[in-house]
Amino acid sequence: MLGFRPEWAFGGGLQAVTFVSWRDSKAYLEHHLSFYPSLGRMEVTPGHEGKPEPGVLYPVVAGDAAILRCFRCHSTGAIRVTEGLRIGVAEPGVRCESCHGPGAEHVSKPGLGNIVNPRKYSAAQMNDLCGSCHRKPASAGDSTDWGNAWNVRHQPLYLAESACFVKSAGRLSCKTCHDPHSGAVAPSCAQCHAKPRHRPATRVAGSGCVSCHMPGVVPRPGLKFANHWIGVYAPGRPLRPVQK
Ligand code: HEC
Ligand code: HEC
Ligand code: HEC
Ligand code: HEC
Numbered sequence: 001m002l003g004f005r006p007e008w009a010f011g012g013g014l015q016a017v018t019f020v021s022w023r024d025s026k027a028y029l030e031h032h033l034s035f036y037p038s039l040g041r042m043e044v045t046p047g048h049e050g051k052p053e054p055g056v057l058y059p060v061v062a063g064d065a066a067i068l069r070c071f072r073c074h075s076t077g078a079i080r081v082t083e084g085l086r087i088g089v090a091e092p093g094v095r096c097e098s099c100h101g102p103g104a105e106h107v108s109k110p111g112l113g114n115i116v117n118p119r120k121y122s123a124a125q126m127n128d129l130c131g132s133c134h135r136k137p138a139s140a141g142d143s144t145d146w147g148n149a150w151n152v153r154h155q156p157l158y159l160a161e162s163a164c165f166v167k168s169a170g171r172l173s174c175k176t177c178h179d180p181h182s183g184a185v186a187p188s189c190a191q192c193h194a195k196p197r198h199r200p201a202t203r204v205a206g207s208g209c210v211s212c213h214m215p216g217v218v219p220r221p222g223l224k225f226a227n228h229w230i231g232v233y234a235p236g237r238p239l240r241p242v243q244k
């Protein structure tokens with residue numbers, strides 16, 4: 001059994017939902033079991049493999065206060081820590097102000113000068129905006145273990161390795177393929193690769209570009225991430241492109 005009633009549900013519900021509860025004035029509990037929509041059932045939470053129930057405790061103030069970091073990326077606006085060290089958020093989930101900054105002034109007096117507008121961002125600025133949440137945590141160190149399937153979820157890091165990014169003179173950003181508002185994905189490869197030189201050319205017929213050049217990586221059943229290191233992959237080896 002869970003032992004503690006779930007208080008917060010983390011995750012947009014596409015990959016997994018992890019439950020977190022206030023335990024006492026020292027710690028929050030991340031529950032041992034998470035819900036995986038694609039499996040249709042509860043299974044062990046990522047990172048809890050081999051650890052006991054009811055789950056992992058995170059201190060609210062001591063240590064690296066990882067629980068506050070969860071709320072920082074998964075909610076919008078200021079975080080309050082109230083009596084009994086209970087955490088409160090302004091808005092759950094990733095909302096307008098996560099990307100456009102504080103909007104109160106803009107709402108009371110709408111104008112272009114008092115709101116962050118990422119429309120004119122360079123590709124690097126755009127990748128930094130999205131990367132403020134989607135990159136790997138800084139505390140994990142600077143060198144990336146490309147052989148670790150869990151790291152593929154840090155899309156900005158992987159995209160930055162691609163020849164498409166490095167050699168396109170700042171034209172490729174998250175926005176090229178993702179609509180930041182609807183969540184729609186449209187990988188517009190043709191924008192830069194009108195006629196890829198495939199041998200034989202028929203290789204391409206009938207299948208999208210992404211299945212071969214951005215293969216899906218499954219770090220555990222129920223979770224799947226597209227490898228944003230766009231490149232040429234050997235069959236069955238989706239972690240890292242074939243090096244030339
Ligand atoms: C640095 C920002 C950041 C921190 C800190 C963070 N998350 Fe996330 N989390 C994300 C992002 C971004 C995604 C979306 C990942 C994706 O789908 O590519 C995500 C996805 C998830 C998901 C969906 C499943 C998955 O793996 O994609 C769950 C559940 C989740 N986070 C829970 C937590 C919990 C619990 C904590 C604290 C222990 C936490 N997160 C800390 C940014 C963060
Ligand atoms: C995940 C980040 C993100 C979130 C959340 C987000 N936006 Fe945006 N928004 C952007 C980006 C990036 C652009 C620039 C898009 C472009 O260049 O086409 C943008 C552009 C806009 C524009 C157009 C500005 C212009 O000059 O055309 C408006 C208006 C806007 N957003 C409003 C909102 C509102 C309202 C919400 C909440 C309901 C919201 N956004 C949530 C990232 C975000
Ligand atoms: C404030 C942190 C934050 C920022 C900034 C952010 N994201 Fe996210 N994003 C998340 C989290 C957390 C999730 C996991 C789902 C959830 O909890 O809503 C997510 C999920 C996603 C997903 C997959 C799920 C879906 O809804 O389709 C995409 C794609 C995505 N983000 C793209 C972007 C792009 C592109 C940008 C930059 C314009 C961006 N994000 C900026 C935190 C952020
Ligand atoms: C903004 C432009 C741009 C976009 C969009 C783009 N690419 Fe590229 N891509 C490039 C450039 C530039 C190169 C480097 C070409 C060279 O080395 O001459 C490249 C290289 C490649 C390579 C060779 C990789 C290597 O390591 O040499 C592949 C494969 C590739 N792209 C596939 C794709 C696919 C598939 C998509 C869509 C998912 C895509 N690209 C989207 C610009 C782009």
Ligand code: HEC
Pocket residue numbers: 127130131134152153155156157159172173174175176177178185186187188210214224225226227228
């Ligand atoms: C060349 C196109 C392209 C670019 C550029 C791109 N993505 Fe993606 N992204 C995709 C595709 C394709 C998927 C897989 C969609 C699916 O499976 O439905 C995806 C999936 C995702 C997801 C869902 C989880 C996953 O990994 O499958 C997130 C989150 C995401 N992208 C974030 C980003 C961020 C942040 C950036 C900028 C650093 C970015 N993407 C740049 C094409 C792109």
Ligand code: HEC
Pocket residue numbers: 189190193195196197198199200203204207208209210211212213232233
């Ligand atoms: C069935 C797998 C597969 C599909 C689908 C596929 N490719 Fe490729 N692609 C490869 C392989 C393997 C190579 C390297 C060997 C070769 O050149 O034939 C390659 C090479 C490339 C290159 C580098 C060679 C060059 O032209 O400079 C680019 C760019 C590229 N593909 C783009 C695309 C685009 C764009 C699409 C979608 C229209 C696509 N590919 C669909 C397997 C695929």
